[in-house]
Amino acid sequence: MNAPALAVFIALFLLVTGIGFWASGWRAGDLTLLHEWGLGGRRFGTFVTWFLLGGDLYTAYTFIAVPALVYGAGALGFFAVPYTVMVYPLLYLIFPRLWSLAHRHGYVTSSDVVLGRYGNKWLALAVGVTGIVATMPYIALQLVGMQVVIGAMGVSGEGIMKDLPLVIAFVILAAFTYTSGLRAPAMIAVVKDLLIYLVVIAVTVFVPLKLGGFGSVFSAVPPAKLTLAAPAADSYGPYSTYATLAFGSALALLLYPHSLTAVLSSSSPGAIRRNAALLPAYSLVLGLLALLGFMAVALHVGSDPAFADGFKRYGNNFAVPALILAVFPSWFAGLAFAAIAIGALVPSAIMSIACANIVSRTIYRGFLAPHATHAQESSMAKIASLLVKVGALVFIIFVPVPYALQFQLLGGLWIIQVLPSVILGLYLRLLNGWGLLAGWAAGTILGTWMASTTSFKAAVFTLSVGGTSFPGYIALWALVANVAVSVLLSLLLRPFVSPAPELAEAE
């Protein structure tokens, strides 16, 4: 067991636990604070939105899995960078419009938006359930990150003891989410970001210095891994794979319930637009993080006998912890691992709150108890946030996760299917609820079938058109089918279903 690392880790973990509960006490004294969030000054809105959305994009999973993919697959793993390049134009162009609609009608989740637009509660249920199902493995992924760093500090046990540290961390998370709500992750996000920036800067300065510059890092990597393999004459090969993974992931990201929670909780459309220019600061750090995978290659951590056990247990996800242990003193490793673990707490909290909103609004109030009071609705949300976390914990303890990134890609495959209902409806009046529901079903079934042909191991499916093959991200192929069915069926049903109301435009 690595005692100095563990001591620093536990100290920092206790600090953020304190902040989590302190946030609740502060809020209890000032009931208008949540209200302030919705209407606060423009600067405040931009600031909090930056941390909340940054926490969503930039999680423990990112810290572990993106470098792990670069470590294992090389250039392909860098798709996280073009993905984040494309996210922010979408944020700028689309989401202020969604915010305005939600603001005008008091919508909290994307299901609310859909219900308000089309008056079809089955479509709203489909959108809500998709959000929850896609988010569960995402929360579980955060736990993978936490599990890996706890293991890296040499904490181990047998049977129930094996998962005890994870369970303790999650009980703490559940407790402060329950009492403090969204305020807690927003405050902890500040600590998380300071720690992560510190670690990333330290690694990206120190490791190249040690090896003699970035040139040496890259020249230590086999040249074939540094770029994508050139495709064969009759295929778009890695090019279409790379482009569709990046584009599909960008479309999917902002549809996740936790992203929407952060977007909708900002104070104005202007705050969202400003963040489209400010959030890329995180992307730069993400790009540098991805390169940690190559640094791990350059330092030959994979063949170091000290790390053989870690790689055996966690696969390539162990690349970053191994790199940190190889380069830094124990106490700093403890700080870095705490940064990753806290980086898991923030999005987990936001995600479980977002899922809880869906459960209480769409399922509980929409189907089970239409006349529930506001108090009943919010206590239902609190209980749901606990259930969601227990679900994710059970998932991670009983389901082995060898390919963390692929799991997230499967969640992306489902969540992207709500795009026609949530986004296209803002622009196209011809769509209606039943057509969209059929499109959603078609996309979900087709995408899941495509994934099943790879035994749910890969997110890429090869389409062949006239002798040319286009390997690409399944989510995107399924989305095309979804849009086609939605539009076609909406047109056919048009005589029988009243169209969605015209969106009020301020122009």
Add this chain to the structure above:
Amino acid sequence: MVSEPGAEPKRHWLRILFVLPFVAMLWVSSYNRLTPALFGFPFYYWYQLLWIVIAAAIAALVYRAEHRG
């Protein structure tokens, strides 16, 4: 005219610039190479990182154009 907080500002023609990051990033064959390197970074890496900065600058530019006065 723009009155309520949820109102959309007037769309500026500069929004067309948002096409550029998509074209640049989806045209993978244009950047899938090692040279010219910059500060030891192969082209593939510094070019894509550079587009993070360009896309942010475009967002800032369009924002300024749309929220002026």
